[in-house]
Amino acid sequence: MKHTLVVAIGVSSALILLIILQHNLAFQKNGTIVLPAGGTYLGPTSSPPSPSLPFLPASGGAVHGQKYPYSFQTHESVKLVALGGAFDIYALSINNQPPENNVLIGVDDLNRTSELKKYIKGSKRAYVENWWKQFSALKGVETITEFTNKKGMKGYKATYINGSTEDVFFETPDPKYVIHLANGPLDQKIFDAIVDSVLWENE
Amino acid sequence: MKRPLFYLLLAIAFLMRLALIPNPGFEADVSFWKSWGLAILDMGVIKGLPLTNFNYPTPFAYFLGFMVWIYRLFADPHNFNEFWNNSNLLFLTITKIFPILADFGIAGAFLYIGRHAKRLSFPVFNYALCSIIYLLNPLGLFDGALWGQIDSVGVLLFLLALLASLHRFSFLAGIIFMIAMMTKLQNMIYGPIFFLFIWQYLGYENLIKALGGAMLAFGTLNGQFFLNHQAGRVLESITGNYDYFPWLSLNAYNPWWIFSGADGQQVSDKVMAIGIIKAKTVGLLAFSSMYLFAMLQQIKEKKGFLYGFLTSLILVNASFFLLQTQSHDRYAFPLSVFLLLWFPFTKIPFKLFAMLYSLFTLVYFYNLHTALIVNYPKNGIMLLNSFNTPFLTIIASIILTSLLIIFCIYLARSSRFISYFLLLIVGLFISAILFLNTPLMFQKPVSLTKITPITATAGYGSRQINMPANAAFGFDKWSPLSVQYAFYKTGIGTHAPARDVYDINRKFKTFSTDYGVDTNGGAQGSVIFEVYGDEKLLFRSELIKRFELPKHAEIDVTGVKILELVVTDGGNGNFDDHADWLNPILIP
Numbered sequence: 017m018k019h020t021l022v023v024a025i026g027v028s029s030a031l032i033l034l035i036i037l038q039h040n041l042a043f044q045k046n047g048t049i050v051l052p053a054g055g056t057y058l059g060p061t062s063s064p065p066s067p068s069l070p071f072l073p074a075s076g077g078a079v080h081g082q083k084y085p086y087s088f089q090t091h092e093s094v095k096l097v098a099l100g101g102a103f104d105i106y107a108l109s110i111n112n113q114p115p116e117n118n119v120l121i122g123v124d125d126l127n128r129t130s131e132l133k134k135y136i137k138g139s140k141r142a143y144v145e146n147w148w149k150q151f152s153a154l155k156g157v158e159t160i161t162e163f164t165n166k167k168g169m170k171g172y173k174a175t176y177i178n179g180s181t182e183d184v185f186f187e188t189p190d191p192k193y194v195i196h197l198a199n200g201p202l203d204q205k206i207f208d209a210i211v212d213s214v215l216w217e218n219e
Numbered sequence: 220m221k222r223p224l225f226y227l228l229l230a231i232a233f234l235m236r237l238a239l240i241p242n243p244g245f246e247a248d249v250s251f252w253k254s255w256g257l258a259i260l261d262m263g264v265i266k267g268l269p270l271t272n273f274n275y276p277t278p279f280a281y282f283l284g285f286m287v288w289i290y291r292l293f294a295d296p297h298n299f300n301e302f303w304n305n306s307n308l309l310f311l312t313i314t315k316i317f318p319i320l321a322d323f324g325i326a327g328a329f330l331y332i333g334r335h336a337k338r339l340s341f342p343v344f345n346y347a348l349c350s351i352i353y354l355l356n357p358l359g360l361f362d363g364a365l366w367g368q369i370d371s372v373g374v375l376l377f378l379l380a381l382l383a384s385l386h387r388f389s390f391l392a393g394i395i396f397m398i399a400m401m402t403k404l405q406n407m408i409y410g411p412i413f414f415l416f417i418w419q420y421l422g423y424e425n426l427i428k429a430l431g432g433a434m435l436a437f438g439t440l441n442g443q444f445f446l447n448h449q450a451g452r453v454l455e456s457i458t459g460n461y462d463y464f465p466w467l468s469l470n471a472y473n474p475w476w477i478f479s480g481a482d483g484q485q486v487s488d489k490v491m492a493i494g495i496i497k498a499k500t501v502g503l504l505a506f507s508s509m510y511l512f513a514m515l516q517q518i519k520e521k522k523g524f525l526y527g528f529l530t531s532l533i534l535v536n537a538s539f540f541l542l543q544t545q546s547h548d549r550y551a552f553p554l555s556v557f558l559l560l561w562f563p564f565t566k567i568p569f570k571l572f573a574m575l576y577s578l579f580t581l582v583y584f585y586n587l588h589t590a591l592i593v594n595y596p597k598n599g600i601m602l603l604n605s606f607n608t609p610f611l612t613i614i615a616s617i618i619l620t621s622l623l624i625i626f627c628i629y630l631a632r633s634s635r636f637i638s639y640f641l642l643l644i645v646g647l648f649i650s651a652i653l654f655l656n657t658p659l660m661f662q663k664p665v666s667l668t669k670i671t672p673i674t675a676t677a678g679y680g681s682r683q684i685n686m687p688a689n690a691a692f693g694f695d696k697w698s699p700l701s702v703q704y705a706f707y708k709t710g711i712g713t714h715a716p717a718r719d720v721y722d723i724n725r726k727f728k729t730f731s732t733d734y735g736v737d738t739n740g741g742a743q744g745s746v747i748f749e750v751y752g753d754e755k756l757l758f759r760s761e762l763i764k765r766f767e768l769p770k771h772a773e774i775d776v777t778g779v780k781i782l783e784l785v786v787t788d789g790g791n792g793n794f795d796d797h798a799d800w801l802n803p804i805l806i807p
Contacts, residue, residue: 047306057258
């Protein structure tokens, strides 16, 4: 009996020590932000979108990137919000959904991380094939179709396992940059028209 | 087992689980739960769920909302950087505490059975040993406390339903069974054998009571949705996962994993597996056959209704994991409990059972661990990461499949009736396979509408069988296929740009089809039809316009494995481009 108790106390103490160590390690780890894939809820939103965001009225016509020299033709039914930032993003304003959840277009800078730098040289197909690896909830590539839009831009249409959008990637004259679009909840015909109008304007 | 030792082992099992909580586990699952639970908390179930991509049974939403509600008692779920962090210890603790408690609930159920064995129709046995085996089993430790899943909660609820039925509380048993099913939808597979057991054990009247309890629970748990005219969402939550992951195996080490060459998530289950039968159909036939076998043995089992039912549970769970395609890695988890409940009824020597149970545990743990590290290499046990090789996963698949075969042989040897049933089932399965292959055997044509494509895309609407593409927008748009008012009973309606990919497995010589722009299309419709065999262009039509009569093509597809039907917009955009493949047939 005594012997069992000694063993019990010993094992328990060791395990408690292990738990404390684990907890400390967990707290020391900064971790990473992991967001669920697809269109889903990430938090409440103010309605309509915050006035501090540069909000483009729904009038159609040409839209230009604020940081990068890309442009596209939008449709009169599409309300856009310029989120800007490092990716120079335009997002869709739909009902009361946060525009951050419905990013339409942005620019991926392959110089951003050492992981991405390897895609700067050569065709961007490899980047498109491996893009999903940045997102834990995506599981792999479903389809990739190479195409050229009406402005002569070479691109790739891709769908990913567990993803809910069609992603479109365009090569640009500057190999560091890839224009990235996602259809999100947008009508497919309107999205296709936007994709066809994307252009990287020579500076 | 001596009490101090028993309590010591309980303490060890608990502390080991606590130690695993900080591991971020399967991060995608945890982040989905955060999103869905937060939506429920912020907006309520009715308004919150439509803002998410929730795909669990609707009542599970309350559970997720409750988890985030608990979180809000201690921290702010709207603190973006803290809440969505994969090392959010508070949220990990809240999500994992439920399966951990359920693990101890299962252990408690074993002890309860041990104490009331006679009254519950169980043989006398050392069930305390079963509870300790379960608690120290790496499967239980890994699935809940590390991975963060709630399979053990589903198993515990199912056990409670069983205990209620053994106590003759049939109405309550029905209620708890439905709660179990609404928590883990996979519990659905036990429905027919569970109610069969209640009928056998308690009679017809209690069967009706149990079904009534289940229906009442279903209505109550989904009541808020029904009252808000959202019955469609309830139905969608139960059926929406059908074909959700159309792959051979979702990291479940089973025969389909072997068939896919250890790459089950990359191979569609619409590929032809036997003759012209797609893998998915073969899987469903195999699972259905085993289900029938399980029910027949349950009806005829002479050792008692409970033994027959527990045998059925093992057969059904193992078949669900091993035989059907689209099986998930975690589907075999309940076997770790069912086998421990079943063993005391048998005369198998303890050492032999312990050896086989350990083998199952070890191999299945390897399966679960590998499935986790494929997605999250840092969240597994570092020492085991190097064992993730295709060869070893195939060996694991062979072992797990062999264990089911051994189980069936054991059953067949135990009773003449059961061996006949097994032969009958194998015969039925082979007959079904032969029947579905009759077109091939008798060289009869097969309509392409009968073959499910591996992928199908359309520029508008979606691929439709025997109707034009816009039929996708509701029954008021349904109409027969027609090209310039030439009507066809069979065919495929689509819209440019369209691409349908079929596995025809080199079984056919000719592809014959009519084609044209559907009468439903507007005046601007103009398309080009193309057929590819293993990526080589076999046929390209001229530009076909809306008011043209149907054209015909006969294409040699000898030796072709992958057949692609493509419709392009003819270079003038895809406005009005409703395109039809009419009476498309494959001739062996």
